[in-house]
Amino acid sequence: MLNLACLVPIFPLIGSIINGFFGLRIGKNAVGMVACGSVALSFLTVLLMFASLLFTPAEERMFEQVLFTWMAAGDFSVDFGFQIDPLSMVMMLVVTGVGFLIHVYSIGYMHEEYSYYRYFAYLNLFMFSMLLLVMGNNFLVMFIGWEGVGVCSYFLIGYYFEKKSACDAGVKAFVVNRVGDFAFLLAIMYIFNIFGTIDFSDVMHMAPEKLIFGAEPVTIITLLLFIGATGKSAQIPLYTWLPDAMEGPTPVSALIHAATMVTAGVYMVVRCSVLFEMAPLIMLTVAFIGGATALMAATIGMTQYDIKRVLAYSTVSQIGYMFLACGVGAYTAAIFHLVTHAFFKACLFLGSGSVIHGIHGEQDMRKMGGLKEHQPITYITFLISTFAIAGIFPLSGFFSKDEILYHALMDGNIILWGMGATGALLTAFYMFRLVFMTFWGESRVDPHVHPHESPKVMTLPLMILAGLATVGGLLGIPLVHGWHALHNWLEPVLHFDLAATLEHSRHMLHAQGEHPASWAHLLIETEHNVWVEIALMLLSLGIAITGIVGAYFCYVKNPDLPGKFIKGQWGYELVKNKYGVDELYDATIVKPTVVGSFFLWKTADQKGIDGGVNAVANVIGWFSVQARVFQSGFVRNYALFMVMGFLVLLILMF
């Protein structure tokens, strides 16, 4: 059954080709059918594969399907193959499952668009690339997927290409991503340099033998990989593109910029967890970057008025949590939060799309309010997902966020936990601010606009996603040992023998005549402390409720209060302007690049290189003009030259 793997990405590719080339001819209904049908087929295939993986013994849940040798040059050989193991299976389920729901939703949301087919062609192409990314059995196949989703993201952000801001946002996303992609590519080269292969399973097997714990090579590799991840997953310092990416259609924001693509970095880090485990310095960096991003994005989220931008910053913040989890070695928690986040954040984005659809394209929350009467289904699903992201028991976000915070405290330190906990408070606050401003209170909607509930094709995915956001937490029931289904499922992939690795590294260092520092403290296992976990759960529940009550107090009870409070506060202005990071990048990187490029274009290229080439041509041309007089076109002239040449020959000979 697992042999079906190659079909999974092929269905969306076929869908994309049909829609891309014949979309205008086959009509809107057919385009929607092809797009959703192809993703549904891959989802069903993935379900079949999941079932068959479920019935294989846990140790044998690893299947590689090599389709063909992609390239072979000397020692370098890359297969084009897929790797199906519990980790990629989780991602495939999320990508195709959530992807299918968003495709269905798009049929409703994009119905009035002229270039409906173009949208679906890109969306299917995105599904294809994303599946390559998660299914590839080596770094290079993953990299194609990585670039593929990047380019589809660019296409879809710039979908409304008549709008300058949308084009700019697309270019920004693409260019910022390039920075990360370049680091990722360097990491792949370095990995090949050390291991002689870029196969995931080979590299992960050989890593404990070929690399020295905490030494330079593994640190550089993981640093480069992590920079790649920050680009794709919108972490500090490369997060600035994601809020701008909200220029794209809302379902795109839900699929690409919330549920799947932006979590690719997390997936990649978890996939390379063996390498990261061997670089404690980078682990700490990952954790702190994640924590800092979670906190900073949450503060910005509190000040934004564009409903989609709030959600975008919320996404950045939640992915920060996932990296925080990776950084403290809690990979299961990271993937767990990735899955639950895919559910509730997709639901939130689609809900915001439904709101925007219902009030004809208005995105400013100051012009919303009181929508819960007009859009009951959207309101309820949105509320459920908001409770989930805020971390209210027993919704999914509660379990996953709590697990991350628990690990941050136990395996990390109190600062990391503090960042996460503060972020959780802010998350509850800004999410309920969003709900209150949008659905509660007086209607501030333009009186000419009559808000209406969205059609069934849009509300149905919302309901399913809200349902998943409710029960998703059951994947990882804490406290009771052995009930954490996701942990048990991912166990074979994430297995890492730290003691043996350290022993091996010690031997290698001894062979080089060096004496490593004591690593004994690394081997102290932290016991799973149920009471600490319960205490933290209650605490984070309290934090979430505080945030909600705070938002209620500020935005429902006293709607004037925030306005008075923030008036003239320089701190507020700073946060509202996103800490000026965009302006900083503009001044330090974009401007010098533009000026430098202008110099290279106008001076170096047009004057230097073009000038040199033209000069050579001109000199040769001048000589040609001189030589031209000999070719007069008169036959007698030519005869004269012949005679003269003959005479010269005669003279030379005698």
Next chain:
Amino acid sequence: MDGFVPLNHYLLLSATLFVIGVLGVLLRRNVIVVFMSIEIMLNAVNISLIAFDHYLNNSDGQVFSFMVMCVAAAEVSVGLAIIISMFRNKPTVNLDEFNILKW
């Protein structure tokens, strides 16, 4: 007969005729005259061939001169055809009117 007319005389005649031919080609404007000058040059060569043939006592020169005549006959037929087609393009046989032999 031998020695009655020395070889040099023949060669001088041949060279004179050849130079007349060359000058005719270079100086005359009438394409027919130029054409005739080319024939003179060919026949000047024929004279020297026959003279050498006689003084060296073999018949190679006669064979060569027949060859030259054949080529000359072929050349005349092609050359006259070219002149006719030139005349059709421009009703003149003045060579200075034709300077299209260039790019």
